[in-house]
Amino acid sequence: MTIDILEYNRIFEDMILGLEAVKNWKKQEVLNVLRPMFRALHVAKFKWVFFPNEQTEAEHMGRETDLYEEGVPELTRPYVTKEYNTGGSRVVYYFYADSSKPEWDADDLEKLHMVEKLIFTYHGRLRLVNLVEERTYTDYQLNTRNLRYILKLAAQLVFRKEIYDYCMVCFNLKGFSLVNSRIGRDAGTKVMSRFICQLVNKLEEPGSIGRMGGDNFVGVFKKEDLDKVRTHLSGTGIVYNDETNERVMISAVAGYYIPRECDEIQSEDDLMDRVIMAVNVARHVQDTMEVFYSVELQQKQTEQKRIERQFPDALLKNEFKVYYQPKVDLRDYSLAGAEALCRWVKDGVVLPPAAFIPVLEQSMNICLLDFYMLDHVCTDLRRWLDQGREPVRVSVNLSRRHLGDMDLVEHIIEIIDRNRIPHGLIEIELTETTTEVEFADLKRVVNALQEKGICTSVDDFGTGYSSLNLIKEISWNVLKLDKAFLPVMAQSAFSNDNIMLRHVIAMATDLGLECIIEGVETKDHVDLLQENMCYMAQGYYFDRPLPVLDFEKRLDKQKDIYCEGGKREE
Numbered sequence: 001m002t003i004d005i006l007e008y009n010r011i012f013e014d015m016i017l018g019l020e021a022v023k024n025w026k027k028q029e030v031l032n033v034l035r036p037m038f039r040a041l042h043v044a045k046f047k048w049v050f051f052p053n054e055q056t057e058a059e060h061m062g063r064e065t066d067l068y069e070e071g072v073p074e075l076t077r078p079y080v081t082k083e084y085n086t087g088g089s090r091v092v093y094y095f096y097a098d099s100s101k102p103e104w105d106a107d108d109l110e111k112l113h114m115v116e117k118l119i120f121t122y123h124g125r126l127r128l129v130n131l132v133e134e135r136t137y138t139d140y141q142l143n144t145r146n147l148r149y150i151l152k153l154a155a156q157l158v159f160r161k162e163i164y165d166y167c168m169v170c171f172n173l174k175g176f177s178l179v180n181s182r183i184g185r186d187a188g189t190k191v192m193s194r195f196i197c198q199l200v201n202k203l204e205e206p207g208s209i210g211r212m213g214g215d216n217f218v219g220v221f222k223k224e225d226l227d228k229v230r231t232h233l234s235g236t237g238i239v240y241n242d243e244t245n246e247r248v249m250i251s252a253v254a255g256y257y258i259p260r261e262c263d264e265i266q267s268e269d270d271l272m273d274r275v276i277m278a279v280n281v282a283r284h285v286q287d288t289m290e291v292f293y294s295v296e297l298q299q300k301q302t303e304q305k306r307i308e309r310q311f312p313d314a315l316l317k318n319e320f321k322v323y324y325q326p327k328v329d330l331r332d333y334s335l336a337g338a339e340a341l342c343r344w345v346k347d348g349v350v351l352p353p354a355a356f357i358p359v360l361e362q363s364m365n366i367c368l369l370d371f372y373m374l375d376h377v378c379t380d381l382r383r384w385l386d387q388g389r390e391p392v393r394v395s396v397n398l399s400r401r402h403l404g405d406m407d408l409v410e411h412i413i414e415i416i417d418r419n420r421i422p423h424g425l426i427e428i429e430l431t432e433t434t435t436e437v438e439f440a441d442l443k444r445v446v447n448a449l450q451e452k453g454i455c456t457s458v459d460d461f462g463t464g465y466s467s468l469n470l471i472k473e474i475s476w477n478v479l480k481l482d483k484a485f486l487p488v489m490a491q492s493a494f495s496n497d498n499i500m501l502r503h504v505i506a507m508a509t510d511l512g513l514e515c516i517i518e519g520v521e522t523k524d525h526v527d528l529l530q531e532n533m534c535y536m537a538q539g540y541y542f543d544r545p546l547p548v549l550d551f552e553k554r555l556d557k558q559k560d561i562y563c564e565g566g567k568r569e570e
């Protein structure tokens, strides 16, 4: 065959470049690359047969792929070559000459052989690349994408500046260990996989979800799909038993980031930082099902980090101060006790607990602060006793974070005894719990404290779940009703609020619990309490939380401070 060598070289180079560029071994794509060469070499038909092993070859049980046919092929005498893969599989290639063209000479066959070698090599290379990619970007346990895949996708979208059309999500499945223990680990894995696959199927390409590990996932998807994602994550029933169709409800706590054109996004890391921050706030700070990233959220987090950083030093420097808020007996308006409330005096500014307690509660730092507070209260009580003053019982708040601490009670007693404080002068305030484990811990702690003669109170009763079990099962001394029970404006005696208040007070009294209400701000409140026979009150009507020197003044004239009009003139 006479073929111009320059022309042939050009076609050959184009073919190599084309094969290099093939990303997907699809018929049309490969055909486009090979067609010029086949035409130049007068190939009228080309196919290959793949045999997985020697036996299938012997039995002629191969998988045939017809790639190309053009013109009239000479079917009786194909040029046949064979290639072996490691692992025993083999491929047989068939080139059929164009019957209307001169026969192939030795030079032509050499060229065809070269073409076959290239097809074999590039096809194999692509399979290998695909295999490696598949392994790199797949979570084999769930048969879903993984974190690396989402990072790659996000990086591409950032690079192409298309990220502003997309959202990021990061989520943690809610209570999945409970699901596992209910239906078993294997069914749990199936449910997890289905939950994710169903979500991915709802997304427009290339949106996807990848597993980060455990029950944590991250995803990137088109903004139009946001509602679908939120609905799916807020709770979706997933079948775990295909025979009975039994389902389990799966939901997730999620953080979202919706990039805005004005946001600076340099890499996929920026996206990850923001979405992870959002999910952490949802899980550990706000305890909500979803949080959206915003600059304000970011600033708040930065502020929280600052508090955490400054805390150890502030503790050492005694920057935390005990303020005492009096509790008043409404029968004779005498000082009946006090609650120790923490203030952080930083650079001359007095910070309220709301500015730092929620942050400290995210770590065990709150426990250090609570012990510090108890120690300082005990120091004050010791001083008052030594000075011959008549101290009242002081309640100290204890975060729920302590409940898992098996040595908690010993620690409390050690502090009280080290300061030689009669146990009757200390009361420990604890808030309601939400989980069964915490409930058991709470019961253990309250019982142990009472054995040591230390009073315990349920703080903020009425704000949380207000489980009656909590007061039935645990033998508290004091029920502290939250100010939510008090009406903002005067209400009829038969309003729901008043009926609730009356019955809760009656129940506490009948159960032998001391009942105190906090947030008493007005004379109407006092009247209401007296009508309902609740005789202990704490609130701004009498006093705000006081610095220690001011409180000492109250201590010194316990009897004659308060009157029906609140406080007597100082």
Ligand code: C2E
Residues within 6 Å of the ligand: 325, 340, 341, 342, 352, 353, 354, 357, 366, 369, 370, 373, 397, 398, 399, 429, 459, 460, 483, 518, 519, 520, 521, 538, 539, 540, 541, 545
């Ligand atoms: P809490 O234990 O329920 O304390 C009562 C809160 O109600 C105090 O807020 C008090 O100042 C406020 N309060 C008292 N009377 C009135 C009133 O008439 N009207 C209104 N609107 N509010 C009143 P504070 O001091 O800001 O403390 C907030 C919360 O911070 C406390 O709620 C407690 O949960 C926590 N906290 C304070 N100190 C400590 C501490 O040392 N350790 C722990 N773990 N938590 C603390």
Ligand code: MG
Residues within 6 Å of the ligand: 339, 397, 429, 459
């Ligand atoms: Mg309290």
Ligand code: MG
Residues within 6 Å of the ligand: 459, 460, 480, 482, 518
């Ligand atoms: Mg309270």
